[in-house]
Amino acid sequence: MAETKQTNVTSLKAGNYVIIDKVACRVNKIETSKTGKHGHAKCRIDASSLIDGSRKVIVLPGHEKVDVPIVEKKNAQVLSVNDNIANVMDEESYETFDLKIPEDLKDKVVEGVSVTYWIILEDKVMKEVK
Numbered sequence: 001m002a003e004t005k006q007t008n009v010t011s012l013k014a015g016n017y018v019i020i021d022k023v024a025c026r027v028n029k030i031e032t033s034k035t036g037k038h039g040h041a042k043c044r045i046d047a048s049s050l051i052d053g054s055r056k057v058i059v060l061p062g063h064e065k066v067d068v069p070i071v072e073k074k075n076a077q078v079l080s081v082n083d084n085i086a087n088v089m090d091e092e093s094y095e096t097f098d099l100k101i102p103e104d105l106k107d108k109v110v111e112g113v114s115v116t117y118w119i120i121l122e123d124k125v126m127k128e129v130k
Contacts, residue, residue, distance in 0.1 A: 003070040004121075009043045010062045019067040020056045023049050024120045032062060050120050072119040075130070078111055086126070088115065099126045 004019065012018060016027045025047035035041045041062035048055050050071075060066065076088035079096065086109050089096045099117055101109050105126065109115065114130040 003072075004067040005070060006065045007068050008062075009045070009060045009064050009066055010041070012043075012045065012066070017050070017069050017071060018045065018047060019069055019121075020045070020047055020058050023054075023056065024051065024069040024071070024123075025049050025056055035062075050118070051123055051125055069121055073127075074117055074119065076115055076117055078109055078113050078115060080111060081109055086115070088117070097124065099124055102126060105129055 010032065012027055012030055014027050014029055018025055018027055027045060027047045029046040031044045033042045033044075042059055043062050044057065044059045046055070046057050075091045076099075077091060078086050078088050080087045081101070084101045084106065085098050086101050087096060088099055091114070099115075105115075105128070108129040109126075115126050116128045116130060117124050117126045
């Protein structure tokens with residue numbers, strides 16, 4: 001289920017997804033240095049986690065390959081809400097499971113509403129209320 005593909009570091013742009021330290025991240029900024037007399041160009045990637053928003057910075061040679069997560073975006077209906085956990089049902093497969101409710105969506109998530117969630121590597125994350 002953890003679908004990824006590989007790409008060159010130099011082909012990444014701001015807004016792309018990348019895996020850093022086994023965590024799926026969105027690239028905020030990428031800086032590329034010029035090649036040196038005896039070395040390769042270096043790329044400094046500044047990214048933030050798609051799951052919890054934590055910041056990650058990594059420096060890699062420009063010719064290096066990195067893993068890029070394939071993010072699946074799906075819809076679900078909220079069946080019940082208990083504290084900060086929502087029990088939801090996928091609108092295509094009718095599978096039911098629990099999702100953690102993000103702080104910014106706490107007051108909007110109620111029984112019966114549709115939500116969009118992302119499948120990132122092995123995690124399911126609620127992103128918005130429709």
